[in-house]
Amino acid sequence: MALxxxxxxxxxxxxxxxxxxxxxxxxxxELLGLIGPNGAGKTTLFNCIAGLHPIDAGTVHFQEQNITxxxxxxxxxxxxxxxxxxxxxSGDLNVLENIxxxxxxxxxxxxxxxxxxxxILKDMELSDLGGYLVxxxxxxxxxxxxxxxxxxxxxxxLLLDEVAAGLNPSEIEGITAIIQRIHTEMxxxxxxxxxxxxxxxxxxxxxxxxxxxxxxxxxxxxLVVKDPNVIKAYLxxxxxxxxL
Amino acid sequence: METLKNALDFSDxxxxxxxxxxxxxxxxxxxxFFSHSSFAMSTLIQFLIFSLYGMGWNTIGGYxxxxxxxxxxxxxxxxxxxxxxxxxxxxxxxISMPIGILFSVTWSFIIGYPLFKLKGHYFAIATIAxxxxxxxxxxxxxxxxxxxxxxxxxxxxxxxxxVHLIFKGDDYYYYVILIFFxxxxxxxxxxxxxRLGFQLRSIKDNEDIARSLGINVHWAKIKTYAVATAxxxxxxxxxxxxxxxxxxxxxxxxxxxxxxxxxxxxxxxGSLWGPIIGAAVLVPLKSYLKEWLGAxxxxxxxxLIIYGAIIMIISAAEPRGIWGMVEKARxxxxx
Numbered sequence: 001m002a003l004x005x006x007x008x009x010x011x012x013x014x015x016x017x018x019x020x021x022x023x024x025x026x027x028x029x030e031l032l033g034l035i036g037p038n039g040a041g042k043t044t045l046f047n048c049i050a051g052l053h054p055i056d057a058g059t060v061h062f063q064e065q066n067i068t069x070x071x072x073x074x075x076x077x078x079x080x081x082x083x084x085x086x087x088x089x090s091g092d093l094n095v096l097e098n099i100x101x102x103x104x105x106x107x108x109x110x111x112x113x114x115x116x117x118x119x120i121l122k123d124m125e126l127s128d129l130g131g132y133l134v135x136x137x138x139x140x141x142x143x144x145x146x147x148x149x150x151x152x153x154x155x156x157x158l159l160l161d162e163v164a165a166g167l168n169p170s171e172i173e174g175i176t177a178i179i180q181r182i183h184t185e186m187x188x189x190x191x192x193x194x195x196x197x198x199x200x201x202x203x204x205x206x207x208x209x210x211x212x213x214x215x216x217x218x219x220x221x222x223l224v225v226k227d228p229n230v231i232k233a234y235l236x237x238x239x240x241x242x243x244l
Numbered sequence: 245m246e247t248l249k250n251a252l253d254f255s256d257x258x259x260x261x262x263x264x265x266x267x268x269x270x271x272x273x274x275x276x277f278f279s280h281s282s283f284a285m286s287t288l289i290q291f292l293i294f295s296l297y298g299m300g301w302n303t304i305g306g307y308x309x310x311x312x313x314x315x316x317x318x319x320x321x322x323x324x325x326x327x328x329x330x331x332x333x334x335x336x337x338x339i340s341m342p343i344g345i346l347f348s349v350t351w352s353f354i355i356g357y358p359l360f361k362l363k364g365h366y367f368a369i370a371t372i373a374x375x376x377x378x379x380x381x382x383x384x385x386x387x388x389x390x391x392x393x394x395x396x397x398x399x400x401x402x403x404x405x406x407v408h409l410i411f412k413g414d415d416y417y418y419y420v421i422l423i424f425f426x427x428x429x430x431x432x433x434x435x436x437x438x439r440l441g442f443q444l445r446s447i448k449d450n451e452d453i454a455r456s457l458g459i460n461v462h463w464a465k466i467k468t469y470a471v472a473t474a475x476x477x478x479x480x481x482x483x484x485x486x487x488x489x490x491x492x493x494x495x496x497x498x499x500x501x502x503x504x505x506x507x508x509x510x511x512x513x514g515s516l517w518g519p520i521i522g523a524a525v526l527v528p529l530k531s532y533l534k535e536w537l538g539a540x541x542x543x544x545x546x547x548l549i550i551y552g553a554i555i556m557i558i559s560a561a562e563p564r565g566i567w568g569m570v571e572k573a574r575x576x577x578x579x
Contacts, residue, residue: 050456076458084453091449092514092564093442101446104439105458109246113439136579153458 002061003028003157003189004049004080009058011041011048011213018044020213021058026157031183032191033204033221037234040210042193043085046159050082051075062157077105081155083146085162095137095145096121096130102152117152123186124148124178140171144178151182158182160192164199172199179203201225209233251434258574261517272422276415283535285414289486291527292421293479298508298519299428300475304468305505306513307441309448310360314371315504317378318348318473320496322480324382327394327490330408337409341481348477349470356466372498379496393491396484409485417486424479432516435471444468445514476504499548503530506551509558512567521566526554 004026011019018041026032034042047053049060051072059068067075081102093101099117100110107113121127124144129137134145143163150158160179164172176199183190183203194200200207201221209217209224211233217224224230254262275288297315305312325344329335335343355374362370383391401410411417435441443464446454451461484490494500503526511522533547562568 052452052455071460072452072455073458073460076456082456084456091445093445093449097442097445101442101454101459102457104442108439110250110437110439111246113442133575149453149457 001028002026003063004191005059005061005064006045006049007059007061009045009048009060010056011044011053012056017213019048019055019210022210022213022215023058024208024215024218026189026191028189029187030189030205031179031203033200033207034191034193034210035195035197035200035207036210039212040233041213042210043161044213045210046082046161046193050080050159076153079154079156080159081150081153081157082159083143083150083161083163085165092133094131094133095126095148098134098145099148099152102149105153120148120151123181124151125174139166140175143167143175147178147182151186151188155188157189157191160190160194162193162195164194164196172196175199176202197225247434247438250437251430254433265517269426272425276418282414283531285418287528287531289414289418289421290531291523292418292425293483293486294504294507294527295520295523296421296424296428296479297476297504298511298523299432300472300479301504301508302432302472302513302515302519303435303444303475304465304472306508306515306518307436307448308444308465308468309514310465310469311364311368311505312371312469312472313368313498313501313505314373314375315472315476316496316498316500317375318352318476319480319483319500320378320382320490320492321348321351322477323484323490323495324388324394325477326481326484327396328388330396330485331394334408336407337481337485338407341478344481345474345477348473348480352470352473353466356469360462360465360469372501375496375501376498379492382492382496389491391492393489393493393495396488398488409482417482421479421482421486424482428475429516429520436516440464440468440471448514502551506555508565509563510554510565512565512570514564515567515571518565518567525566 002025006025007023008021009019009023010017010021022045034045036042044053048055051067051070051074055068059066061067062075062078062080065078067078096117099120100113103113103116118130121130124147126141126144126148129141134142137145147160147163164175167175179190179192180203182188192203204221206219207221207224208215209230216229216233217227276285297319301312301315304310322341322344325347326337326340329340329343359367359370359374382388388394396410398410401408403410403412404416405411409420443454443459446457446459447461447464454461480495483495507522507526508519509522510525511520512518530547533550558565564571
């Protein structure tokens with residue numbers, strides 16, 4: 001069953017077409033990677049799905065409900081959560097309180113929200129950091145806080161936007177394990193944008209490749225990386241011609 | 245039930261804060277029993293009044309980060325509702341105050357809906373504009389006395405009159421507003437821990453993230469604006485009974501709106517104690533400037549210069565005010 005169904009999604013910014021008739025599905029329970037060179041329109045696609053940008057054409061269905069025209073908070077309430085590339089947190093909410101904000105979606109009780117947030121902190125290996133401001137944390141921990149905050153809303157589908165960017169190899173290993181746990185133990189369907197290929201290859205059951213806003217390939221990660229179109233997109237036409 | 249528990253639970257503050265707060269509370273409770281000048285008494289009443297305005301402002305302006313410079317219009321609606329109802333129908337304060345809140349909150353929803361489509365400076369300017377328009381309307385509205393305002397005729401009431409809130413001395417007024425003050429603190433203590441309180445702080449931080457967490461940002465702001473409004477309107481009703489003579493110029497002027505915001509910002513926007521600290525600094529300063537400097541020739545308007553300077557210093561040095569400095573120092577010590 002398709003949990004998320006994107007059909008011919010088109011988004012233009014003035015003369016630039018950021019997403020050009022993109023169609024794909026996310027099946028319930030899978031872990032889907034979304035890759036593509038810089039500027040391919042990956043984050044824009046996330047923003048369109050999550051209701052941050054109004055789209056110019058196409059439809060988005062979540063759990064067979066048309067969410068194309070819904071506001072982003074309404075989409076979040078249906079169980080579609082996302083993280084942001086840059087977790088701007090200059091405010092005075094500490095890590096625990098940040099996660100509580102998400103938990104308050106399901107309860108008006110501070111005690112329940114706090115208990116739930118503390119459990120998430122534990123699951124995300126952040127227990128010691130609950131009292132710190134997000135701005136006081138190293139990048140790797142900030143990325144985990146971003147995921148934890150989204151988890152507070154109890155999502156069915158979680159969109160992760162470059163949670164491994166700027167991390168060192170051992171940190172990437174840690175975050176890969178956490179994503180795996182979110183996927184298998186918590187049973188949450190995950191779609192992730194990632195540039196760290198190793199991580200995409202390890203985690204994804206399937207990948208979708210975007211280039212200049214268009215979907216150029218889709219399928220098994222091991223096969224997709226051998227696709228001439230994908231290599232061309234990443235390395236340029238000339239390099240591909242000379243080396244393939 | 246949990247709300248009540250939240251209101252009474254101050255355990256997340258350090259012991260030093262609680263000791264200080266308790267000493268101030270005791271001082272405020274026993275103050276009238278010691279010999280004091282009427283100037284000191286009226287300054288303290290002004291302090292309590294402005295603390296409450298500041299607490300109201302602090303919900304939307306402090307926790308929510310929406311700089312609201314139009315709170316005086318709600319002070320006016322509350323004050324006028326109570327005065328007019330008292331004059332015409334002899335309505336008890338305890339009935340006219342909630343009706344004033346009802347009017348204010350209704351008005352806040354009507355203007356809040358379009359206002360919160362605006363952001364940042366545009367929002368601040370729009371709040372000034374709505375407040376000034378309402379003031380102008382009251383100035384030409386003869387039914388409520390136009391620019392002359394209205395006077396409560398206290399003579400016909402047997403003092404002390406707790407039903408209409410008409411007293412001769414300041415002592416009774418002092419204790420009434422002191423009770424309001426304590427209720428205000430408990431309310432704010434519950435508010436900052438409530439779902440809406442958390443949502444607002446998230447909105448202040450980053451609206452896109454707040455939306456992605458399922459928060460209806462526009463509606464949360466409108467709701468909080470109504471809470472802030474109710475606070476100001478209730479104290480506005482009290483203000484009417486206390487001064488007994490209100491006119492648009494001194495209840496709904498831009499000065500009052502700015503002073504309310506300034507006190508909360510100086511003390512520390514977005515903190516429980518901030519508005520109280522701000523009022524404790526600025527109210528005596530304001531009274532002093534008015535009493536001594538204002539009376540001397542050529543010194544009129546010097547208070548405005550000083551307020552202006554304070555705004556500039558806060559926004560440049562520490563946007564989170566005096567309390568922000570305290571918290572920063574504590575955080576540094578802990579890390």
